Amino acid sequence: MLVRTIKLIAPNADYSTEGAPSFTDQADISGWALNDCLYIAKLGIIKGSDGIHAPCCDAGPSRSGLRQHIPGAGPCHERANS
Numbered sequence: 130m131l132v133r134t135i136k137l138i139a140p141n142a143d144y145s146t147e148g149a150p151s152f153t154d155q156a157d158i159s160g161w162a163l164n165d166c167l168y169i170a171k172l173g174i175i176k177g178s179d180g181i182h183a184p185c186c187d188a189g190p191s192r193s194g195l196r197q198h199i200p201g202a203g204p205c206h207e208r209a210n211s
Contacts, residue, residue, distance in 0.1 A: 131165075131169060131174070132144075132165040132168060132169060144164075144168055145168075146164055146167035146168055146171060148171055149167040149168065149170050149171035150167075150170050150171070150176075150177070150180075151180075152170075152177050152180060152181060152182035153180045153181055154181050154182055155182065157182075158182060166182065170182075
């Protein structure tokens, strides 16, 4: 969904995966999601750990780290109190 949103905001941007990092478990990423995963990895939004993307693992609270890449999306408590 994130890449779909980015594409709506910037439809003419370069969405190539050239220069994206590769993950040792890349074969475990669903085919429909592979290009988008590589693209957001290229942007630095996802990094994996020790070269592993771990698409089958629950990200849990680490998903909140995404907020640092979205302008104006500070911590939830900051938005709730404004």
